[in-house]
Amino acid sequence: MKFVKVIVPLYLPKALDYQYLDGQPKIGEFVKVNVGKAFVHGVIAEIKNTTDYSGKLKSATPTGFYLAEETLKFFDWVNRYNIAFPGESLRACLVANKVPEDKSYKDAIVLKRLDADKVTKQRQKVLDFLMHNKEPHTKAELAKRLEVSSSVIKTMIEKGFIKEKEVKLVDSVSIEQHVDDITLTDQQIHALGSICTSIDSNAFSPILLDGVTGSGKTEVFFKAMDKILQEDRGQILVLVPEISLTPQLLERFETHFGFKPYGYHSNMTGSAKAKTWHKVLSGEAKVVIGARSALFLPFKSLRFIVVDEEHDNSYKQEDNFKYNGRDMAIVRAKLGNFTIVLASATPSLQTWYNAQTQRFKQIIMANRYGNATLPDVCMIDMKSEKPGTDKFISPSLKSKLTENLEKGNQSLIFLNRRGNAPLLICRTCGHRHSCPSCDVYMVVHGNKMVCHHCGFKEPFPETCPDCKKDDSLFAFGVGTRKIFQELQEYYPNARIGLADTDNIKTNNQMAELIKQVENNEIDILVGTQMIAKGLNFKDLTLVGVVDADMGLNNSDLRAGEQTFQLISQVAGRAGRYDKKGTVYLQSYMPEHEIFDHLKTLDRDGYFNLELKSRKFGNMPPFSKLAAILIKSKNQHSAQRAAMALVQNFPHHNESIDVLGPAPATIFKVRDIYRFRILVKSTINLHKELKHWIASTPVTNDVRIDIDIDPQTLY
Numbered sequence: 001m002k003f004v005k006v007i008v009p010l011y012l013p014k015a016l017d018y019q020y021l022d023g024q025p026k027i028g029e030f031v032k033v034n035v036g037k038a039f040v041h042g043v044i045a046e047i048k049n050t051t052d053y054s055g056k057l058k059s060a061t062p063t064g065f066y067l068a069e070e071t072l073k074f075f076d077w078v079n080r081y082n083i084a085f086p087g088e089s090l091r092a093c094l095v096a097n098k099v100p101e102d103k104s105y106k107d108a109i110v111l112k113r114l115d116a117d118k119v120t121k122q123r124q125k126v127l128d129f130l131m132h133n134k135e136p137h138t139k140a141e142l143a144k145r146l147e148v149s150s151s152v153i154k155t156m157i158e159k160g161f162i163k164e165k166e167v168k169l170v171d172s173v174s175i176e177q178h179v180d181d182i183t184l185t186d187q188q189i190h191a192l193g194s195i196c197t198s199i200d201s202n203a204f205s206p207i208l209l210d211g212v213t214g215s216g217k218t219e220v221f222f223k224a225m226d227k228i229l230q231e232d233r234g235q236i237l238v239l240v241p242e243i244s245l246t247p248q249l250l251e252r253f254e255t256h257f258g259f260k261p262y263g264y265h266s267n268m269t270g271s272a273k274a275k276t277w278h279k280v281l282s283g284e285a286k287v288v289i290g291a292r293s294a295l296f297l298p299f300k301s302l303r304f305i306v307v308d309e310e311h312d313n314s315y316k317q318e319d320n321f322k323y324n325g326r327d328m329a330i331v332r333a334k335l336g337n338f339t340i341v342l343a344s345a346t347p348s349l350q351t352w353y354n355a356q357t358q359r360f361k362q363i364i365m366a367n368r369y370g371n372a373t374l375p376d377v378c379m380i381d382m383k384s385e386k387p388g389t390d391k392f393i394s395p396s397l398k399s400k401l402t403e404n405l406e407k408g409n410q411s412l413i414f415l416n417r418r419g420n421a422p423l424l425i426c427r428t429c430g431h432r433h434s435c436p437s438c439d440v441y442m443v444v445h446g447n448k449m450v451c452h453h454c455g456f457k458e459p460f461p462e463t464c465p466d467c468k469k470d471d472s473l474f475a476f477g478v479g480t481r482k483i484f485q486e487l488q489e490y491y492p493n494a495r496i497g498l499a500d501t502d503n504i505k506t507n508n509q510m511a512e513l514i515k516q517v518e519n520n521e522i523d524i525l526v527g528t529q530m531i532a533k534g535l536n537f538k539d540l541t542l543v544g545v546v547d548a549d550m551g552l553n554n555s556d557l558r559a560g561e562q563t564f565q566l567i568s569q570v571a572g573r574a575g576r577y578d579k580k581g582t583v584y585l586q587s588y589m590p591e592h593e594i595f596d597h598l599k600t601l602d603r604d605g606y607f608n609l610e611l612k613s614r615k616f617g618n619m620p621p622f623s624k625l626a627a628i629l630i631k632s633k634n635q636h637s638a639q640r641a642a643m644a645l646v647q648n649f650p651h652h653n654e655s656i657d658v659l660g661p662a663p664a665t666i667f668k669v670r671d672i673y674r675f676r677i678l679v680k681s682t683i684n685l686h687k688e689l690k691h692w693i694a695s696t697p698v699t700n701d702v703r704i705d706i707d708i709d710p711q712t713l714y
C-alpha cells in the first residue's frame with residue numbers, strides 16, 4: 001500500500017497523510033479527501049511507503065486530473081514567499097475547495113436501432129428528432145423539447161431503440177467574421193519586433209511595454225500573442241484589472257483573433273468558472289483573459305503572460321491570502337522560462353526602476369496614434385482663488401469651463417471622492433460624526449451617512465449627538481455629487497454627467513455612459529477614477545482636477561506615485577484626437593515638487609525625484625518591507641501581542657529594522673483594534689519571519705496578518 005502527502009485547500013499548517021488504495025499515485029494528482037467531516041479536493045505533494053501517523057489513515061480517491069509540475073512549483077513558491085499556509089494557492093485555484101464538475105461532457109440520448117415497424121406517434125417524434133438533430137440532449141432536455149413524457153423515453157431505452165451515451169460537448173468559440181486589417185505604425189512594428197526577439201530566446205524575459213495612452217500597446221501585444229498561437233508554443237494569460245474586464249475588451253479581442261477568449265474573474269458564475277477551469281487544465285483554452293485570480297488556474301502549459309495596466313492597485317490582493325498578482329506573474333514566467341509583458345501608460349515606480357537597472361527590458365512608445373498630442377497642464381493656485389462658501393470650482397477654472405462650453409467642446413471634471421462630502425461637522429460644538437465601529441468619519445451620501453470601511457449606514461442626523469442642538473450639523477468638504485450640483489447651478493442648460501460607483505453600478509450603465517460620451521451627448525462629465533481610463537471623448541479639450549493635492553498627505557508608500565499616475569491618466573483623456581487639450585490642476589500647494597513634473601508630464605523626472613527620497617528613507621525598491629498587523633476585539637490583547645512580537649524578534653543587525661509597534665493609521669475597523677509592526681530589511685527574511693511569528697505566544701483572541709511587500713503601511 002502507498003501513502004501520500006496531500007496539500008489541502010484549507011488554513012492548515014501542513015499537508016496531510018492519506019492512504020492511496022488503487023493504482024499508482026502521481027505527484028500533482030487531484031484527489032478527493034476527507035478533512036474532518038468535510039470533503040475537499042487536494043493535490044498529492046509526496047509519495048511515501050510509510051507514515052508517521054499512528055491512527056487509521058483515511059484514503060484519498062483519485063480524480064484522474066493532474067496539476068502540471070510547473071504549476072505545483074509555482075503554488076509552493078507563492079505560499080512560501082507570502083508566508084501563507086501550504087494550501088492557500090491551491091485554495092485560490094479550486095472552485096469552493098473542489099475541482100469543479102467538468103460540464104463539457106453529458107449523457108445524451110442517441111439512436112440505437114431503427115428497425116421498429118410499429119411505433120407510436122410519440123416515439124416516432126423522438127426518432128425523427130434524433131435522426132435530424134446533431135445537438136446533444138439529455139433525457140430531461142429531450143422530453144422537454146419534444147413535449148413527450150419522460151416515461152416514453154424511458155421505455156424506448158428499455159426496448160433498445162435509443163440509449164444514453166456520454167458525449168463531449170463542442171465549444172463553438174470561433175466567430176464568423178475575422179476583421180483585422182489594422183496597419184501597425186513604425187513604433188508598433190519596432191515594439192513588436194523587440195517582444196518577438198524575447199519570445200524567440202525561449203528564456204525568462206520580463207518586458208516593460210511603456211507606452212503613452214493612445215500609442216496602440218494593445219495591438220502590439222495582440223500581435224505577439226498571434227505569434228505564440230501560430231507557433232503553437234502553449235497557453236497565454238492576459239491579466240487585466242478586474243474593472244477593465246468589460247464586454248468592450250472581450251469584443252476587441254474577438255475582432256482581432258476571430259475567437260472568444262476564456263474569461264476568468266471573481267464575479268463569474270460557478271459553471272462559467274468550471275468551464276474555463278477544465279479548458280485551461282486540458283490545454284484546450286489557448287488564451288485566458290482574467291483578473292489576478294486567473295494566475296492560479298491549473299495551466300497545462302503556460303508560455304506567455306501579459307499584465308495590462310501593470311501599475312494598477314487591484315493586482316494586490318489584500319484579503320486573507322495576501323499577494324501581489326503582478327509580482328507573482330513575473331515569478332510564474334521565471335519558473336516557466338518565458339516572456340512576460342508588463343504594459344502601462346503610467347508604469348509603477350518599481351517596474352520602471354527594474355527597467356532602469358536592466359533587470360527588465362523597456363520598450364518605449366512615446367507617440368500617440370494619429371494627430372493626437374499631449375495636453376498642456378496649468379496650475380491653479382487655490383490660495384489666491386475665492387470659489388465662494390461651500391463651492392469648489394475656482395473662478396479661473398469656471399471661466400475656462402464657460403469658454404469651452406461656448407465653443408461646443410467637452411469638459412471633464414475629476415475628483416477622486418464619491419458622495420457629497422467627506423465629513424459632517426457641528427457648527428456649535430465642533431462634533432465630527434464618526435462611525436460607531438471604525439475610527440473614521442462617516443461620509444455624507446444624499447440624505448444618508450455611510451462608513452466606507454464597514455458599510456454602516458444611518459440617516460442624516462437632525463440633531464447633534466453631542467450638544468443636542470437642532471440643525472447645527474453641516475456637510476464639510478467635497479465629493480463628486482456636490483461638484484455635480486455646483487456645476488448644474490452654474491450651467492443649467494449644459495448636459496452634465498456624473499460617473500462614480502454610487503451612480504454607475506453595472507456594466508450596462510457604464511456602456512450607456514460610454515455611448516453618451518462618444519456621441520457627444522454630454523458637455524461636462526464629473527467623475528472619480530473610474531473615468532481615468534477607457535473613455536474616448538472626441539471633443540474633450542478641458543480637464544479640471546478639483547483637488548490635485550488629494551493623496552499627497554496620505555500615509556501610503558505609493559501615495560505620490562499614484563497621484564502622479566492618476567493625474568496623468570486623467571490628463572491623457574484630453575486631446576486624444578485632433579483638438580489640443582488643456583488640463584487645470586487646483587492645488588493649495590502648487591509649489592510641491594510633484595507639480596513641477598506634472599506640468600510637463602515628465603514622468604521620468606518625477607520618478608527620479610521619488611527614488612531619491614525612497615533611497616534616503618531606505619524604502620522599497622532599496623529595501624524589502626513586511627507589514628505585520630496584530631488584530632483583536634480586545635485592545636489590550638492586541639497591544640500585548642504586538643509588544644511580545646517586537647521583544648521576541650530574533651536578531652537585530654544593520655540590515656534589519658523593526659519599526660513599531662504602533663497603532664494602525666485607522667486604529668479600529670469593524671470594532672477590531674489594530675496595531676502594526678513594519679519589518680524593513682535589505683535581505684530576504686521569509687524563513688525568519690515565519691519562525692518569529694510562530695514562536696511568539698499570543699492569546700487566542702489575537703489574529704496576526706502578514707503582508708509581504710505591502711502597498712499601504714497600515
Ligand SMILES: [Zn+2]
Nearest residue numbers: 418419443450
Ligand atoms: Zn460613499
Ligand SMILES: [Zn+2]
Nearest residue numbers: 426429464467
Ligand atoms: Zn454639537
Ligand SMILES: [Zn+2]
Nearest residue numbers: 435438451454
Ligand atoms: Zn465603520
